[in-house]
Amino acid sequence: MDFHISPIVEDYRRRIDAFVARELIPLEADPASYDRHENIDLGLLATLRARAMAEGLWCLQLKPENGGAGLSRVGMAVCYEAMNYSIFGPVVFNSAAPDDGNMMVLEAVGTPAQREKWLKPIVRGEVRSAFAMTEPHPGGGSDPTMIRTTAERRGDTYVVHGHKWFITGGEEASHFILMARTSDDERHGLTAFMFHRDQPGWNIARRIPIMGPEEHGGHCELTFEGLEIPAENILLGEGQGLKVAQIRLGVARLTHCMRWLGLAERCVAIAREYAAERQGFGIRLADRESVQLMLGALAMNIEIGRLLVMKAAWELDQGGFARKEVSMAKVQVANTLHQAADIAIQINGARGYSKDTLLEWIYRYARQARLVDGADEVHRMVLNRWLETEGRNFWQWPVAELAS
Incomplete structure (x- = not known):
């Protein structure tokens, strides 16, 4: 696959980055931004959703005829990663679970009448x-x-x-x-x-x-x-429910990973910022080899996750099912997010364990990542089944057709 992204996708990514930095991150430190379940307050959410709509950053994953921007799965991977650099991002842009997966499956399998009745109100943000x-x-x-x-x-x-x-x-x-x-x-x-x-x-x-x-x-x-x-x-x-579930969950598992990558990167940023200013025993944390090793390994694991997500997204864009690729991405990214939150808390010390940063929020959220849409063990079992079936071909590269 070619790792270059289109100028259109890059434009969306830059605009999302700017929106997140300007509109969302400043709100995260204000207790008034949250409801009693520690998610964004619904009144505030409505205001931010209106702004996202006005800036053309709404439902990018859907086809234009259904109210979206028609992004490919690769384009979604780029944009979703940028969205979840803030904990509020996905729901503001209407790319959060479970609406995200539900909209995509309704778009894929719904009749015109079903899309009008069940999909369009979700797209409009009404339900x-x-x-x-x-x-x-x-x-x-x-x-x-x-x-x-x-x-x-x-x-x-x-x-x-x-x-x-x-x-x-x-x-x-x-x-x-x-x-x-x-x-x-x-x-x-x-x-x-x-x-x-x-x-x-x-x-x-x-x-x-x-x-x-x-x-x-x-x-x-x-x-x-x-x-x-x-x-x-x-x-x-009737009788096609398993197929509907496979259509929905395959992409939904991958979109979880797309979002979690952004959240893992945010953990790294919080850790690096603190390590750059905190000193102990006459040296900055950022200058300690132990901290550098933690952050370097974490950066590598995030990049491994990005590559797995991109490979799966590319396979989906080619019309494949990407079942192996999605399972590998799900295990890698879920565990990397958990690791990122844990390491960032460790570097921040007691501050990381407190509510003075987002890290304890992310840590609690991250633990569910290894359970939702299939536990780690289930995906590893699935991968072993592929290995048993394919043997060495498990790692086979797709071969391009010769030009005529």
Whole structure:
């Protein structure tokens, strides 16, 4: 792949950088900028979203006909990294999970009528959304074939019974994508449905307390006791739920990595700034070899993550699935973010452990990165399956066609 980015993508990156530095970073130190769950205050968010829209930095990941800029996956990688240099960035630009993944899958598989009804309001920033797949034991988590929530067809309607949990954004969402079992078929037993929060027959049992900080709407436990969904709200067709999930999660896992790279770089910046001014025993921290080794290794690990993300993004842009590449990026970047926050706290000492910097916020947030959208161990297991299947070809380079 060619690592040059287009002038258009570079223009977006520069404008995002400037917006983040001017509009977002100054707000992070003000307690009034946060809601009670340690995310950006919704009133402030609305103001900043309007500014992002006005500057043409809104929903860059979608096609122009759906309200976006039509960025490629490679272009998204560049821009998302810049966005998440601030903890507030992704949600301000409407590129935060779960809306980000939900918008992209609705764009990819929704009918024109479904995109008008379910996608456009999210794009306009009028509603939030959630993806309801994960279930408590013995239901499905990383293995969607274990899903036990059922949708029984009755004429042109499906009646849903079941139990979901850790549904990100559930308390604030209006539009939900629901994964439910419609048959016992191993490959075609799941179906993806859309439903609205105002429909009867379901309930938010609780907002699950977490280490935090939390996304808007938290992580919720949902129960379904007769929710009725019309057949017209099925995505891609009955029995195609696993395919919908694969389409959504493949890109969504990678966009997590794109964003986390920016956050890891922010940790490095906070660490370097402090190391440059803090002295002990007659020497600056920045001049100590031990600190230099930590920061040098961290910079290398971030760059490894960037290369893996770019390779996966490039493969997706070529029309491939990039399953190996996404799994490798997910493990590398999630662990690098966790490492970046930990090292930055160590360099900052007690200051890093306090709320005088963003580092403790990022550290708590980073720990979930190794769990969401597939735990490290699941992705490593998947990679081993590829290795078992491909052997040495696991590392094979794609070969270009000869010019005619």
